[in-house]
Every structure is written in C-alpha cells, then in structure tokens.
Amino acid sequence: MTLQPPTYTPEARAQAEAELFELLQIPSVSADPAHQADMERAAEFLRAKLASLGFDARVDATAGHPLVYAEHLEAPGQPTVLIYGHYDVQPEAPLEKWQTPPFEPTVRDGRVYARGATDDKGQVYAHIRGVELLLSQGRLPLNVKFLLEGEEEVGSVNLEGYIRQHQDELKADAIIISDGSRFAQGVPTVTYGLRGISYVEVQVMGANRDLHSGSYGGAAPNPVGALATIIARLKDDQGRVTIPGFYDGVQEPTEHERGMWAELPHDDAAFAASIGATALPGEAGYSTLERLWARPTLDVNGIWGGYQGEGSKTVIASVAGAKISMRLVPGQDPERITRLITEYLPTLAPAGAQVEVRPLHGGQPVLIDLDNPYVQAAGRALEHVHGVSPKFTRGGGSIPIVAAFRELLHAPVVLLDFGLNEDAPHSPNESFALADYHNGVLTSATLLRDIALTAFAQAPGSGT
Numbered sequence: 001m002t003l004q005p006p007t008y009t010p011e012a013r014a015q016a017e018a019e020l021f022e023l024l025q026i027p028s029v030s031a032d033p034a035h036q037a038d039m040e041r042a043a044e045f046l047r048a049k050l051a052s053l054g055f056d057a058r059v060d061a062t063a064g065h066p067l068v069y070a071e072h073l074e075a076p077g078q079p080t081v082l083i084y085g086h087y088d089v090q091p092e093a094p095l096e097k098w099q100t101p102p103f104e105p106t107v108r109d110g111r112v113y114a115r116g117a118t119d120d121k122g123q124v125y126a127h128i129r130g131v132e133l134l135l136s137q138g139r140l141p142l143n144v145k146f147l148l149e150g151e152e153e154v155g156s157v158n159l160e161g162y163i164r165q166h167q168d169e170l171k172a173d174a175i176i177i178s179d180g181s182r183f184a185q186g187v188p189t190v191t192y193g194l195r196g197i198s199y200v201e202v203q204v205m206g207a208n209r210d211l212h213s214g215s216y217g218g219a220a221p222n223p224v225g226a227l228a229t230i231i232a233r234l235k236d237d238q239g240r241v242t243i244p245g246f247y248d249g250v251q252e253p254t255e256h257e258r259g260m261w262a263e264l265p266h267d268d269a270a271f272a273a274s275i276g277a278t279a280l281p282g283e284a285g286y287s288t289l290e291r292l293w294a295r296p297t298l299d300v301n302g303i304w305g306g307y308q309g310e311g312s313k314t315v316i317a318s319v320a321g322a323k324i325s326m327r328l329v330p331g332q333d334p335e336r337i338t339r340l341i342t343e344y345l346p347t348l349a350p351a352g353a354q355v356e357v358r359p360l361h362g363g364q365p366v367l368i369d370l371d372n373p374y375v376q377a378a379g380r381a382l383e384h385v386h387g388v389s390p391k392f393t394r395g396g397g398s399i400p401i402v403a404a405f406r407e408l409l410h411a412p413v414v415l416l417d418f419g420l421n422e423d424a425p426h427s428p429n430e431s432f433a434l435a436d437y438h439n440g441v442l443t444s445a446t447l448l449r450d451i452a453l454t455a456f457a458q459a460p461g462s463g464t
C-alpha cells in the first residue's frame, strides 16, 4: 500500500479552527443539570460531523448524558483503532475571573480561550480533523471508531456499563486517547501512566441548630473547628498521609523510569514560579516529578461551614463539610482506599463532632507498557511532526475509564497528549494553542497512517 504523508493546507487549518470554535460555543457542562439540552446539542454536533465524514454515527442515550459512537469500517484486514474522548466540560465558575466569556471562543496570542479548549474538545477535534485529513487524500487506510462521552468530568458513571454492553462493537486493536497534558512546551510526549482517584465528601455535625457563640461558645461542639482538626490530622509534618494502610502496596517507579525522569527538563523554581507559589510543600524525600506521578496524595478540594457573608456574625454553625480527593498510584485500589478513609475520619474527630463520610467516585491508576508497538508508533508520529524525539512520561491526573477499556476490550491504550498544564484546564481562562491543535491534527493523521502501514503483532490481549 502506498500512502502519501498528509499535507495540511491553510484552508483545511482555517476550517479546522472554525469547526472547533463552533463546538466550543456549546456550554456542555456535565455537572449542571441546567445544561441538559446543551449536552444533547454537543453530542448531535459531533455525530453530524462524523456522519459527514462517512462514519456510521449515532447518539446513544445513557442513564445520564448521551454519548456519541461512530465507526468507519471500510478497510477489511486492516487494524482498527478506537479513539476515546469527552465532549463534556468542567463548570466555568468563577465567571468573573475569565478575561473573555468561557463559551465565546476568542483567539489571543495564537491561543483559543474557552472552557473545554484543551480538556477535551480541542484534543478530540484534533483526531476528527486528523481522520478528515487522511480522508482528503483518499480512502481511510484503517478502521476507525470514535467513542465520545459526556460524563468524564463527573466520573464517567455510565460508561463502564456501556462498554460492557457494547464489548463486541467496540473491539479494537488499540485505543487512542488525547485527554491530558504533555510534559512541556517543545517536548512532545507519550504518557504511560496516570494516577487513580478516590473522592469522598465529609460532613461534621455538632449541635442541633446554629448557636449564639456567646451563650454557647466554650461549651458546645464546633463542627467548623472540628473539621479543621480532622483535616490537619490527615497529613503529618513530613507531608505523608496518616490514613493507616494508605501506602500499603504502593509501587515504586523502576530505576529505568527514574533515569528517564532525571533527563527531563524540569526545574523546581520555574515550576513553582509558573503557578505563582512560594514553595512546593509535598511529601518529604521525593522529587517533584515523583510526587506528581509516582506518589499518592490527598487534597482538600473544598470546605464550607459557618458564616461567610459580609462583616461578622457571632455564631457556632451546626454543620461543616469538605470534599477530599486522593490521587492513587499503581498498587493502590480506590475501593480499599475509600473504605480506609471512611473508617479513619471519624476516629480523628474531637468529642461532640459527629462525622459522616460519603463516597463520590473512584478510578484505578494505570501504567502502560512502553514496549507496546502502538505506543512506539505514537512516538514515531510525534517525532515526525515535531522533528524532535518524544519523551515518555507519566501524568498526575486521572482518566478512570482507561482501566475498564483495558480490562473489557483487552486492547493496549495509547495516551497521546496534545495539551499543556499551562492551558489551564478546569481553571478560568482555559486555552489551547492553535499550533498545538494543528500539530494534534497532523500527529493523529500521521499515527493512523503509520498504524495502517505497519505490520503489528496482533495477538489478542497482547500486553497493555
């Protein structure tokens, strides 16, 4: 088979931008029920686009938000790849911190600013336009399936069931996901590890009503103070999580990995400066990259209770609460960790504070075999597009469904990240560099072409 390397014309680039901006205008915020119709609109937009490329494309309802499934299976005997991504986005709040409105995509300094620009609409659309680029040069030389969900940012609650139900339909030789951040500007990256997650909400109750802090203060329990005590006891002065058994089974990175990481262009001072922090108070005894990629951690994501309005109010609240997430690494199981923290939190409470813990969601950590031929092909595609050799790194974030993909579809997963942490996913003023977007389009087309041209050992279940 001969296949020209993709040429990406200025017209195609302009069209790729215009279409992405249209998608970015749809406020598909999965966490907010008020956006139900927008979720359907975004799903339909993607379905129609994939149908226009000749895909058999449909929107499937779930118990939550719909997902888009599309397939283009006109290359018999050739490999099949499944491209997964999500069209839902994080809530835009705090709105006042956006320089331009979150759902009015605006280009400044070569970046498009909008909620979802990098996470994950821009990266998803890079693959759609990558496929289109290949199609513009002839027949698609391999089989491609897209699975685009609308609930990633709320824990992918219905996706595992969907994959189970559609196990045969979703069968693929490799699963490609672009939903994270590459290592740094100028460093094309294949990601081979992600942290898992365990997320709980805790409520602390004191008296049966809010109390006058003069009439009752000093005698009555104070849930806000109790919650602060509980949280303070969750880490010791070395930055280690105090939950008994938390570190049991935690796998250390290999010597080979430590060697690779040591060669990465990382600088603690620059890293701290990039987020405006005066110090990096992580777990003692580990480097920043180890803390981010190979060590589990615990963070309070939100806390509430008591009076928050103007001026002062002398009151003792009856209830306080917090959201707590733990990032997990290989060797840890989210269900076990959720059980451990659920048992542990009440033991930290001062007298009179009643603690209730509610699990929200969890996800397994992942580690991907670097020898996998599809991972290597992704590296070659990046090298071809960027002209420099790629790095293989882990990431600190979580994509809980990856473990289910591997388990249920028995196919290797390739994490090919086009974005950067500086794109500010989940933050105000999220953006995506247009150069990164177009490089993503080219990388996708190059990788798919490489997969079509390369003979792969296709033993079922051959490594992940």
Ligand code: BES
Pocket (backbone or CB within 6 Å): 119, 120, 152, 153, 154, 155, 179, 180, 181, 194, 197, 361, 363, 395, 396, 397, 398, 399, 400
């Ligand atoms: N795209 C991210 C995951 C990610 C971020 C991977 C950075 C690698 C680097 C994804 O959309 C996300 O935000 N995931 C959540 C998962 C959670 C809702 C279960 C996360 O990591 O917080």
Ligand code: MN
Pocket (backbone or CB within 6 Å): 086, 119, 120, 152, 179, 180
């Ligand atoms: Mn994402």
Ligand code: MN
Pocket (backbone or CB within 6 Å): 090, 119, 153, 425, 426
């Ligand atoms: Mn996200």
